[in-house]
Amino acid sequence: MAPNDVGSTGIGASVRRREDRRFLTGRGTYTDDINRPNQTYAWILRSPHAHAAIKSIDTTAAKGAPGVVAVFTGAELGKFGMPCGWLVTGKNNTPMVEPKHPALAEGKVRHVGDPVAVVIAETKSQARDAAEKINVDYAPLPAIMDMKAALKGGGTPVHDAAASNLCFDWELGDKAAVGAAFTKAAHVTKLDLVNNRLVPNAMEPRAAIGDFDRATGEHTLYTTSQNPHVIRLLMGAFVLGIPEHKLRVVAPDVGGGFGSKIYHYAEEAIVTWAAKEIGRPVKWTAERSEAFISDAHGRDHITHVELAMDKDGKFLALRCETLANMGAYLSTFAPCIPTYLHGTLLAGNYATPAIHTNVKAVFTNTVPVDAYRGAGRPEATFQIERLIDKAARELKMDPAELRRRNFIKPSQFPYQTPVALVYDTGNYDATLDQVLKLSDAAGYEKRKAESKARGKLRGRGLASYIEACGIAPSNVVGSLGARAGLYEAATVRVNPTGNVTVFTGSHSHGQGHETTFAQVVSDMLGIPMDQVEISHGDTNRVPFGMGTYGSRSLAVGGTAIVKAIDKIVAKGKKIAAHMLEAAEADIEFKNGKFQVAGTDKSKAFGEIALAAYVPHKYPLDTVEPGLDETAFYDPKNFTFPAGAYVCEVEVDPETGVVEVQSFATADDFGKIVNPMIVEGQVHGGLVQGIGQALLETCVYDKDGQLQSGSYMDYTMPRADDVPSFKVAHSVTACTHNPLGVKGCGEAGAIGAPPTVINAIIDALSEFGVTHIDMPATPNRVWKAIQDAKAGRH
Amino acid sequence: MYDFQYHRPASLADAAKLLQSAGDDGKLMAGGQTLIPTLKQRLAQPSAVIDLGGIKDLAGIKVDGNAVMIGALTTHSTVASSKDVAGKIKALAQLAEGIGDRQVRHCGTIGGSIANNDPAADYPAAVLALNATITTNQRKIAADEFFKGLFETALKPGEIITSVSFPVPEKAAYVKFPNPASRYAIVGVFVARFGSGGTGGGVRVAVTGAGQGGVFRAHKIEEALSKNFSAKAIEGLHPPASSLNGDIHASAEYRSHLIGVMAKRAVAAAG
């Protein structure tokens, strides 16, 4: 599509990330690097109990402590409720239970870490010292921890509005058709799975600064957000009642999010409100230990899945029963994760004719759970791909062959799944072929023998995946309960001397937008990349934006930029036609020049820009001066990246230690703008996926205390936990966006967990082990072997 | 962190005086790798912190006849890269190399590690298995008398470790099964065999990371190895789970099993 030859910086070039210069030299500006004149510091007092009534709070001593400016509790801030952005409607048209989520606890605390009071002081230490002087009289209640037990009710529920702790009971698909298919199945495979709860662990902990200008009445919030406009909307309109034109939200450099910085958190509202209240800026920065108990967690599903097959292994139907943990309150997008991002993905890459899923969302006395890299799609993929692997083993069939037999074939696109989505394009056999070759399937038996000679059990695992990215058509998500549209906006501002500033609603917090987007602009306008600046993260600069998550930035945000550039080029043609005294229809734009077709008469892009701002010889009666265009783009469909992964592991049967020996990926992300950045995204996703499969898990005790609440116990993957990855791509271009792109940010985290677990099960198959829960820690693997040897399955 | 008085004495005598005048609320600081995180989390509130870093003669390694003497303030990285240690007790250098990460090894010290007696720390296994002698500003303490339970030692208030002296064994090895998150020991087994002279001969085996009361000697394994120093000789020998510690990473049963495996691997590594 790109008419310009910009050499090594255009679409398809592995340009080095421009933003890394400032990140790697310590010159980034993160929220905590910002200091406002006369700033104060907030410390949040958090609940030490998972579940307790607050009988009284005495802040007298704290208010009198050195340096203290103010102390607030639920009495002042409880009236503000944190909003939920998605309404899920369950069976019989029953809307979800949506209990109030007060900014500071009102009468009750519902998880360890629940904010109870805020102390604002001259220094952070003084605020913290004073917080210790707040006397909260708690009456502890039994903690509701186990989802199955929670649903039985009894005891004090997390919220009075949900006596049995049920948030919603939702279903999707044709239950009767599924039931009928199961009755005539030749073989049924069943599996119980846990998708372990994860702590997002962005490198930069959350931070927020509230500032209020008495002279103008304008509020400013600096915050670690993936979507500053969404925060402006949620906090301004639904929490504090501040109109948009008096509220500026700035998300400067943000050190990773993985979803956890999508949501509107109480601390943002607290500092914004308090800054006006005390007449001074208020800064809050989370400690790492606070992040563990206050950033929204991810995953946490318990699932039973069943697959019905005919005698040849053709899938007839799939059913899935899931319990999804919501935690103590509904985080901003929590209800849509187990439903519209999980239930709708249960077709996977397969032409399964009938699918039914039932999801019960449950309140517990734990940190709220929301989207985390992949969000719903890793859970769906894990269920399908583990189930298929088990089926292949039961049917004594090659797992690759069983998948191939059931893949949706290229000729079937567009493909309507039985769970609402329409896949536009794909070629699942192609990625499967590619990954089998890349992972040297042929040499496996030899490697297995070598491992055995060293006393190690080698296993090989395969998984396919599909994800729905580029969220999302606003009318579709609106009909499913989203309380927002999911378009994206961009302004392309051509400056008088021909360089370009792009304002995008897609926030970059590690993804490399400042490079990728600049490549697109450079390519389309035929100007060098260093003439293009990408600006994001400030509601006063960017026209609007829904932000970065769900691998949507290039597919949705990038398309908005393309649409704005189209307008620039169209206007440029009008200006050029006038200057060149030619018909507008005869002007073509190529290699950065507006040219009269078939002649050598042309104007360079820069000349047109200058003419637009110095309109001396200019069609002023028909064309406005200036060259600055904004576009909003609402996607026509989701995009559907897909692929196939293979990994090989070695298990030490004496200790249960699993080592990932090799990992190969074949992804179809559609067209690729910057292969190096894409490869980096795949690597990061794989490490997180391997982390979930082998290392990471969030463990609560029965009283609701987080046992894995620091890096002493929460195992983050490290470089020496993963092999060097082999990454390949095959391309079917997305059919409904001009760049043909699909998104790549989450794939690794989606595809890796079942791949790793399938490999471990393969390694342990000689003992008859058929399942192991994530994370497959050495203790679990060893125990699985012991149990299998003892005949305890 | 709460406020405290910070002192950096230049001599051991001054340090002892400062410690005494601070009373119960004074804290020595060596590498700060345990103390500072504790202070940052407000889990301790000392009135005074006495930084030993200014006392130059507390750091250093000396070979002294049939023993290696390591000053209390010697960092893990110094021990790990010391030719003297590698030449005399390679297992000790390897143990130090396996502690924490690079930053921790460059700050953390042997004195701080054994004074702290974390039940998952590595050094206590070496001290106990090698039958080391701990020297303080007041006395000498034998390894078997030093470790008294979780984070408990024989050190009295006001007592400062100055050095640790390790007898050179005939053979030794340390094998650690690290906690995947912290990389402290879930189970660490130090096996040492001594010749008939000097320390009385025989085999000493110390286990860290697993005991309910911290580091301990595995006497049954010692006996078996004293008769026959081979991995085969200790097949199936491991302390019962009931005496061990379980947590979210490893059950007591698993730790019990791992002690057996690590002990065999240590014997094999010792050669």
Ligand SMILES: Cc1cc2nc3c(=O)[nH]c(=O)nc-3n(C[C@H](O)[C@H](O)[C@H](O)COP(=O)(O)OP(=O)(O)OC[C@H]3O[C@@H](n4cnc5c(N)ncnc54)[C@H](O)[C@@H]3O)c2cc1C
């Ligand atoms: C990320 C991380 C990972 C780690 N991993 C490991 C590991 O894998 N294995 C392991 O064994 N350890 C590990 N550690 C601990 C590390 O080895 C510490 O250095 C050690 O436990 C304490 O030594 P220090 O010199 O830092 O002592 P400090 O933190 O300064 O002091 C610790 C305690 O000892 C006391 N003390 C210090 N010196 C003396 C002295 N000379 N006499 C009397 N009392 C004294 C102090 O008062 C204090 O109570 C890790 C630490 C961190 C932060």
